[in-house]
Amino acid sequence: MKPSLITDHPFGEAYAKRLGVSPWGGNLPGPKVEEWRFTPLRSLAKIAFAPATAKVDAIPNNVPLIAGAARLVLVNGTYRKDLSTVDLGKGVEVYQGKVSAKQGSSLVALNAAYAPQSLALHVTGVAKKVIHIISISAAGSEPAVAHPRINVTAENGSSVTLLESHVGLPGQTYFSNPVASIAVGEGATVRRYVSVDEDSEAFHLATSLVNVAAGGIFEGFHLGLGGALVRQEIRVALTGENAKVHLNGAYALGGASHHDFTTVMDHQVPNCASSQVFKGVVDGESHGVYQGRIHVARDAQKTDARQVHKALFLSRGPQIDCKPELEIYADDVQCAHGAATGEIDANHLFYLAARGIDPETARSLLVEGFLADAVNEINTETVRDLFGSAISAWLKKREVRA
């Protein structure tokens, strides 16, 4: 099931040459790789990226912050203690770890080869503060690439809430290739809320590798707002009984933005549950992709796995590709998937108009309402509000453009 590598990909060659090495095989997945069919990397391959070197001395003001959170800042993948909160509160420690060159997709291998060091979080107890990881890409005058690496190990019975903001300096072409590996221990709870609001020229191909042990709970949420070409690939393995996973997401795309959400929910053992709600709105010439694979192993009986993707077109220009894949080898399971696309309902618009609400405000209200199903799945109020505001801000910008 792993994407095969093509050996003569131009990006791979150019990049390898600049760096003088090619430990991962020098390749990115090409258009013939099924998992990448809807997200071709041609535009990325044309650009010669250099390692990112630009200086950043403050958290950019386009990063939404929440009060009381501990902040950990990465600039081009490098941990910046000087911009970070030293005291993370009880139950969690941060250190810089080695990046092991684990086998994985070519992007993971690429990250492993070039990540400066991992930002490692060791969760040993019940962490109260939200840990806000801010990953900033800063290219400088030349297009640049960075490979942020985050490792989270949540010990048995521990819990932690993570917020990740992925942003870049405006007007720069950069490629961020972050990899997060997250181990949720037995009975542990990890909440992870990821916001990708990159600059309109930016490439962002993120891979998350999540492992949930027996009785563990993983709640993930992925927000996609900005970026030229973005993929958030989330692979979750449920490896212990009674593990629970809620993986949700929302996106709002305009311009020529391309966002791909690819999820793999791998039910390896019995009695686990996973649910996914992904909702998006698309405008302009944007392109949204949702690929959700649910794999239920032969002896993963009593699995409950659900997945929904719904998209709303705000105009006729955008494109949506949705591909659910159910691979079920056990016989006593409950699996369901749903997918729908549509436009704003004229009856809804009229109802709001009949109450004096102008068409633009009505549309915004309906779009926020459409995404609310997904956003309301966020169990941490501060983050739910933060992401809700980010969506409102996106809509306001859209009104100004329209």
Add this chain to the structure above:
Amino acid sequence: MALLEIKNLHASVAGKEILKGITLNLEPGEVHAIMGPNGTGKSTLSNVIAGRDGYEVTKGQVLLDGEDVLAMAADERARAGIFLAFQYPVEIPGVTTSAFLKTALNAKRRAEGKKEIDAMDFLKLVKAKTAVLGMPYDMIKRALNVGFSGGEKKRAEVLQMTMLEPRVAILDETDSGLDIDALKVVSDGVNSLRSPDRAFLVITHYQRLLDYIVPDHVHVLANGRVMATGGKELALELEAEGYAKYLETAA
């Protein structure tokens, strides 16, 4: 000058003429009832006045305080003071009743040159209005009309009306789906808004509602025309005799 004047209104849907020349004058303070068989054009009339797309007005005028209503967009009509309580209120998932009410109220306030209502005042207002209508205050946290029973939807319509305080309120079969207790509550809500500078157009199928909301005038609508006009006794007569005589005349 009448508050709402409907002059010789003709309207078609999908090329078919539904309203065939309707003339009604609503003076300030008056309650007019429209009764008529199903499929006769009652909802069409209310939709045309409120400005729903898909209806073509081929002749006639609708004036609010002398202003051409038909030239306004639907949202402008509402801000000018026309309110339609829908026969079938739509469910809007994800949009809370509270967010919706606040947005609608502020749209009106802005149009009147007032500043937006502050959060505390808004909650106070909603608390007071929901209490009058016997609605749990918590319902404003729910998505608009989603999962509301038929009766709850109608109460929610009347709640919106009491909050927006329109000049002309059109109630399209607000009584359908209500049991007798709910009917009383909803009628009380409507009656509490009756005032010398406001008018009502109450569309109903049943005379029963008019025991609670007592009309000044009753009109019989059949086949797209006003076939008869009278006082509240006309409603009782219709209840006893049905619409057959008006349908025969129309044929």
